[in-house]
Amino acid sequence: MRSSILTVCLVAALTAAAGCSRDAATPAADSTPPAATPEAKVNDTAAAADRDEHSYAQPDLVRIDDLALQLAVDFASKTLTGSATYTLDWADPKANQLVLDSRDLKIEKVVGERADGKWVDLKFALADADKTLGSKLTIDVPERSKRVRVSYVTSPGASGLQWLEPSMTEGKKTPFMFSQSQQIHARSWVPLQDTPSVRFTYTAHVTGPKDAMVLMSADNDPKAARDGDYSFKMPQKIPSYLLAIAAGDLVFQPISNRAGVWAEPSMVKKAATEFADTEKMMETTEQLYGPYRWERYDILVLPPSFPYGGMENPRLTFATPTVIVGDKSLVSLVAHELAHSWSGNLVTFSSSKDGWLNEGFTSYVENRIVEALYGKERSDMENVIGRNELAAEFKTIDPKLQALALKPGTLKDPDEASSATVYTKGAWFLQFLEQRYGREVFDPFLRGYFDHFAFQSIPTTKFVEYAKANLLAKHPGKVSEAELEEWIYGPGIPKTAPATQSPRFDAVDAARKAWTEAGTLPDKALTAKWSTQEWVHFIEGMPETLKVEQLSALDAAYRFTGTPNGEIAQRWYPLAVRSGYRQADQAIAAFLQKIGRRKLIMPTYGELVKTPEGLKLAEDTFAKAKPGYHPITTASVEAVIAKAKSAPQAAAK
Template identity: 90%
Template structure:
């Protein structure tokens, strides 16, 4: 399933899989139902669903946070944030006298309410027994329906949304580092909040810390700010809690354009700025397609390798893994993806995790359009094929209920466990289906209108469906049926209507691989010298499940896969080496797993290691050494894989 012909077969295989199986009464202005117009009719049911989040204790139909003011001190010695969060509230229910907030492992010291005379007085509060996934509900009694409430608190050293790195774990080895990862529901581990994407708020922050640490937030970072241990921030646009972000460390700024640049450790800054030099072009391309960039600056913070994701679209300050900085811009589609979130996700936001495709599917589609515009259709097509092959592999193993774009309530116990291939790749594939049915001359203006119409709102799938039916299906009849729309959004697998993507460059890779497997003839160096990361990825992905040790030695001798600095290649090569018993790679595997914390890159190798006793031992020994440098999210993922391998019955494995 690797050549253009096999890509068509992939569509058929996924289609077969599809055939076999298949909140608030008075919302605030930023999430309210848009005014009724002939172009968009949004149902009351859709609006109610948009404000109902099963992964939050918040009750935004009673009261919601309108503005957040943080006063926090960063303490590297205790690995804590200490201070207060002050909320400006909108009481949406005239009878409500209680504020429910989400917390996880927070020590709540005091709660105060501002009285009508401007003075502050104590409020009664209760912290519930913690739930493993949701954390603890903080209930605050507010008989006077205080306009402002302040919670004083301290975070836990093991907060799931914060990573504290010793100096030895950074590139410079001199200054400690701290950064947050609030998505999906980890903001509650460092700020007591209505931790649901259905609630949007503005925020300000006053942060103090060591004078040798530059502090940044998902706000108005000043590239010329003095490093003095005292920082103030303002975010005037309303954002959901998962976009609240903070970082502190030995960081310097390197400009890319007048409105974009890179923050990184000193030894990385210029290298990263060079790799991401096309950022301004990406911004201009996206603006031409989908309207103005509405967040003023777009800067990128390059984090240490322990960052658990490729990137995080924190407004004004994308957090990015250094694993995409490989020297040839072959992996900068990550920047295109995180930038695209400035329209799809940050501007128009999913209202709960069961609608995550509204963020990631739209963003993956826009990312692909940016890549096509700047680097050519061949490159964008190769990346589409790689993503769809990953989707096919994932759909072989996951519950069909998780293969729908819009999940039913109760389907997703933990939002961190959503099917990434579904929300990213199937979501983007669906939008490509609409694009091809209607043509770009119709679909591009539709998408731009969608971003304008729902700007700075959090919406549900039902709201998107109503908008699409009114502005695509009704205005251009005969192109797409409601049944096709519903099949894509609510059904498992990939529909028969999915458009296939061909890649002639992958055809050449497939031919070279086949010649080597059949006759042992390695591809000509003149050919492979021109291969991009995407072609090498496809070359390895198309290999049989296992190879002989001699075959792996031959490949390694020719292409030096073992020890590669390219994480995208490593995450394919090392699992193949493990399955094939190629122990010559064990040392490099341990080094790779010890230095990289990005889950996408390391989890496939851990997953293969734990399948044999000797591999499980290597996994456990490596994890024990790597654990101090892993983010809590990555730690949890590795622990779960090892625990399941050691005791399948206890973890519910079949």
């Protein structure tokens, strides 16, 4: 997933995870428990470190092997109604309960299939809701049924679903619905073992209005009739966060025989043109890391309210329209989400404590794709931008969040992870290994890693074991165990990190310096050739504030205010707010009302709330924008505004 660099500031502190494993058996009153052996203590410690603290599920006792969904999409009530049937693998012969994660679900009925094929009612209990984890759903299964079915209804405010009125879509005629299950939002629309450590196959039968095309992270047929009745199958095992659904006025445009674009009719051709290199990206990645194992790779372009850049739902990447700028300068997002087909979807982190196994690997692979297709200059520029953002973020976040592998209890809410750590530091670490060993060694190692752990969910400890056996031991003297562990378990960036230089950014730096020191604007012959990355670097390197007349001069020359390029707007508007450039207020409000992608809008909200007049603009704008925001985005903005409003009161105390 392409996320926000500000996710660490998302929401206020949330309650810690509740118990995720079965309680130990109580010893008899007159017995003395045997002393644990050193080996047992080590194993217990490792098991605790690898446990997913953000799920109530008990996969060591019973696991979901297959999921069958029956769902009805109701735009009027903004709900999904139906059932989830689980085929179960009972791992513990004494277990007779199934524990599921849920959030704001109305559980109507639970039944289990007896050995004779008859379905009988099962007792269940839905615990009080935890703010972070939702409600623990405990089902008594005395006969250890092979299949259990839960009938339920979602809430109109489900955190993992967004319902859009027609006015909030591109076409303005048909309502739209889409899901966002990562990190732990799948439980808001399906009761599940909502942990990446559990993988399952799934099928789905979905009904809805005949004017709405329904798609899922499964075998979507580009030629499917729009008739309100749809069936899906996902034969490869996936974790819950990769469950996805969307419904709306969607049409298909092919890119190749195995890739294409779904979007609203007015957007589909533009998107297909922007993403025309998708097949080349697939071929490039296959040459490096082995075959694409998911049959089709399609892209669904969502309305601008989608809270992320992209989401790597297998077979159907969800993408923001904000990357469609007409010059392919932002299609590294597609490279990133495609790369997840190897790093994340194929080999998956087993809990959010190990998020870098998904995002760090994917960011590294993304950069290799960009280099192969668009040149090393482009990939170097994107590396520099990411590392500049990391440097800024690491100045403010807890050092404990700067480790790639987090200790249990560090991450209260998985949405609070540091993007700079899991994306940029993770990729930087892999580049460190690549440079130490050389691509002739590292590329086959990475391909072997994807093959070895294919369709598995693993913790960081498994990667460390594999790297020590297949890199360090086979090629001694290149990287020490101490260096490996400093990267993975230590805060900050080690001094051994390889530097990336960008001659094109050097030219941008020189142009910016000439302007800030002498007032000489860069020559138009130079800036006419600048890419989005160069403009981003030009703005990011500006002083913390500028004079209003300086901003006016830049605006007159380059028309930053009102830019349709979200990456430029993300940098320009916070600078304008800090500098008191009120001429941009109207454009800022329009931008914040149109776009729901957190990465692009949260920096501006963050600056607005620092002054009374800015806070008022933020509140007024948010009131208008909120109906079109995803619940995840809404929570982010509400947290920033609430914190700003409480700050004077806290100071007074």
